[in-house]
Amino acid sequence: MAKILVDAGHDVTVIAPPPHYQRKMGVRTWLQERKFSSAVENNTGPAGEHIVRSGFLPAGSSLTLRALNQATVALGAIWVVLKRPGKLCGYQPDLVIGTVPALPTAFATRFAAARFKAPYIIDLRDAWPDLLEEFSNWNKGTGRKSLRERVLSRGPMQLISALTRTVVNGALKNAAGISVTSSKLAQDLAARPEIMTDGHTPPIETIRNVFPPETCYVKDEGPRPEGERLNVLYAGTFGRAQNLENAIKAAELARAQGVDIELRFVGAGVTRDALTETAEHRAVEVSFESRQPAEDLAPFYDWADTALVHLTDWEALDRAVPSKTYELMAARVHISGVVSGEAADIIRDRGAGDIVTPENPQQLADLWVHLACHRQRLAINGDGATWVEDERSTTAPERLLRLIDKATQ
Known part of the structure; x- marks a missing residue:
């Protein structure tokens, strides 16, 4: 998505933590590498975007540690917005886009937009906040229920879920636009009164997630023997x-x-x-x-x-x-x-x-x-x-740029 924006002539600055989702990092390494602080990278990203690295706490496999990681990532982004280090000094964006696979980013996006006095778009990557309703099944595939999960499921999680839903719905309602990855989610959101103002939701566009790392591979469909x-x-x-x-x-x-x-x-x-x-x-x-x-x-x-x-x-x-x-x-x-x-x-x-x-x-x-x-x-x-290929090269870019035009009018 950053490449589409850069190719269209927009200047893109990204606030994000260093890649760490697949990395096992102990507290000592985290402290030594100063991953709790922000830094402006010298080089631009692969699409020509400027990158500002924000702080974070290391992620773990448990739900509690993942939630803590996501919360600190959001706080790290907020700190960058407040501090405006390096290239962000005096920076004034025309639009803020918050990509929300991690729910706390919705709040960070709304905060950043208020700080910069700019409209914002929520890029909703999954069917949130609806997936919160499945909390009791989240650890089904791990084969175990942790003590934390058993404790949280008896009241605290219901409270956290309700609060999170309120925050996310508030961010969606006040957004200048919403992008989603499925048309059914777009239709569902468009009918939700909790994100409506005067009977209308913000503009919603379906921008499918058709941008994996591209390869030239096409499978050979030669005959294979039938058998057992x-x-x-x-x-x-x-x-x-x-x-x-x-x-x-x-x-x-x-x-x-x-x-x-x-x-x-x-x-x-x-x-x-x-x-x-x-x-x-x-x-x-x-x-x-x-x-x-x-x-x-x-x-x-x-x-x-x-x-x-x-x-x-x-x-x-x-x-x-x-x-x-x-x-x-x-x-x-x-x-x-x-x-x-x-x-x-x-x-x-x-x-x-x-x-x-x-x-x-x-x-x-x-x-x-x-x-x-x-x-x-x-x-x-x-x-x-x-x-x-048509979605990747034509439909998705057209819809993204159309949504940005609507959000900045």
């Missing part, structure tokens, strides 16, 4: 919203029907240990490999007969589309979609693969058995790759 084996790849995040244990159960059920499923999980995330433990106790072939850059995934895509796009059955996820969906469509890799809502509609309508209901391992097993025995179903005959 299917190679299934999952390359992505092992997160709470995925609940990938469902896929392991499906592989075991398919084997009972005479078809061997070889599962390869490539990535990282909070549920990896629980998945590994589950696989050890199931009669399945499963391998786990570390996270790979997009440009290094070609051998995995070559190996795979089909690739998983997998979500659990939370209602809010009907309005979410995993970015991996678009990457696989562009690469013309058959998708086994364990999704509902808009993600299911896109895969089905664009002929990019097959869909089954989330949290139904028997359905997924039946699909894999059918694909193994009827491999012509693995051929991609839809227009998914062309559609993704």
